[in-house]
Every structure is written in C-alpha cells, then in structure tokens.
Amino acid sequence: MEIPYTSIPRADTGVYNARLGIWLFLASEVMLFGGLFSAYIFLRTSDPSWPRGSELLNVWQATVNTIVLIASSITMVMSWASLMTSSIRRFKLFAGVTVLLGLAFLASKALEYAGDFSRGMFPATNTFAAIYFTLTGIHGLHVLGGIAVNLYLWGPGSRMWASNPLRFTNRVEVAGLYWHFVDLIWIILFPVLYLT
C-alpha cells in the first residue's frame, strides 16, 4: 500500500504528512520539557539556599557546547539546502559534519559529567544536582536520538535519493526540524542551569 502525502502537501493541512507528524511529536516534546521546567521552577522557588549554577558548573565548557550545537544547526540547514540544489555529495559532507558536531557535544558533556563526579556532585547530592542531571541527561538522550536519525540519513537512508529525491529531501527537512528543536532546548537550558 502506498503511503499518501509523503512528498506533496495535503489540501486540508497545507503540509505533507511527515511534517505534520514531526510537529505533533515536537508539540509533545514541548509539553515534556515544559513539565520539567515547571519542576525546576517549583524546586528552585521552594529552596531558599539554591546555589548559583555559575559557581558549581563549568560555564565556559557549556558555552563551547552551545556554540557546537548552534553550528550543528547551521550544517543541518546546509545539508537540506544541498539536496534542494541536487547535490548529494554536499549533503553527505554537511550531514556528516552535523553528526560529528553532535558527537562532539555528547563527548564534551560526558567529560563535564566526569568533572562533576570528581568534585563530588552526583544526582543525589542536592536538589540542584538532581534537576541539573535530569534536564541535561534527558536533553543528551534527545541529542543521541538525533544523531542516530542523521547517521541513518547520511548512510543507508540516503539510497532513497536515487529512487525518490523529493521524499528523501523531506525526510532530511523533518530530521532538521527535530535537530533545531534539540538546539532550542539547549539554548534555554544553558542560562537556566549555568548562568543564574
């Protein structure tokens, strides 16, 4: 059975189905992180001795991580633009760089966690540490998921380019929407946890 509207928009929604699907998923993600931010606010306002993240965490490492994720968003845009101009080789280059930047982010985060542990900061240490590890851990899992999808599109998934280039370009666009969302969440997490 042919799945309808994978390439062309539906008349009633104005978008192709995968795009509507990813936005539905992102809407559920907004609620997931909304609940977590709500928990953060609740914990922070209930604790009179809430520590300043900038005194406990490595601000400059987190700044570099932020720049890495923003850069990966740009390479994601470039990979989509490469397909729009019919260059699969440039797509491979930019999608590959996006995956590498994502891995660099995770490696840096792992090093940061190692540093936190060596200073005796564990999830059970205090409420700040608990919410810090929860928020950054869940975000890290999202980065990992995005890397897996991008790696698939860079590797075996890219075979679709030969048979159905429009549908493959849409897949990359949809993966890009998810990746930008992960970037957006980090942009909010960065000041919330590290700078205030």
Next chain:
Amino acid sequence: MEAQSPADVQKRVRNALRVFVVLLCLTLISAGSSALRVPVLAALVITLGIAAFKGSLVAMHFMHLISESPVIYLLLVLALLAVAVLLLLPAADIWLRGRRLMSLKSFHLFFIGASILLSLGCLYASVQTFMSEPAGIHLTSVVLAAGFSAVLVAYALRAARRFRKMGGSPDHKATF
C-alpha cells in the same frame, strides 16, 4: 517541501548564516554576563531574555515558523497552553501557600460547572454534526450529550441546595 528556486534556497542559507552569527554573539554576551556577578534577579532577567530571543530566532528562521501552515501554529498554541498550565499550577501553589483559595464546597460546584460546560460543548458539536449528516449514530450522540448535560445540571442544583442547608458545618469549611 515547497517548490523553491535555487535563488530562494540560497537566500534562505544566507539568512541562516546571518542568524548563526547573531546567535554566536548573543551566546558570548550571555556567558560573559555570568562573570559580572550581577544579582540573581538581574541575571535571570538578562540571560533568560537573551535565551528567549535566541530561541525565537531558531524557531522562526531554522524551523521556518516564520512561514508555516496554520495547522502547525494551532498545534503549537495548544502545546504552549498545556505548558502554561504546567507552569501556572506550581506557581499558583507557591503564591497561594497558606492562603485560602476556595472552600471544598465552592471547588465542587466549580468542578460541576466546568463539567456542564464541557457536556454542553459536546451537545453543540453533536447537533451540528447531526444537522450536516442526519445519521442514526449522530442522533444517538445528541441524545447522550443532552442526557448527560441534564443529569449534570440536576446534580449541580441538588448539590447547591444541600450546601446551602449545611451552612457553617466545620467539616465543610475545609479549604482547597
């Protein structure tokens, strides 16, 4: 994927690169502000203000929300409303801690009122559907919705009468 010419794509890439430079500058400004040791409240306002602006740039330009379908906007508005509820519930708990919000009786009546509104909404939708397509299944939903609404209204009136009779019984002055 909308039909876009190579020139449109190039324009979008150039725009994304400009946004990227702005995001980099704002990130460095945010990080630098933490070294200034400003008071917590000022740090919150400055860094979260910058983050909100950065987030809106990503959403508008990278996620194309600047030119999206109305269905997507509707989806996001619903999700943001849910987030607002998630944020307001703990906020209300914090602001109203130790204060009397409403009695259990009032809360009960409020809850019944909300249920009546919901069932009347279902009734309205059922009637509209039945009028556009007069099928047996739609008539059943009209009857059920009308029945539920009538039962809820009768229950609300009965509860209000009982609460009035109870008056100032200490058990029912408990607050929510």
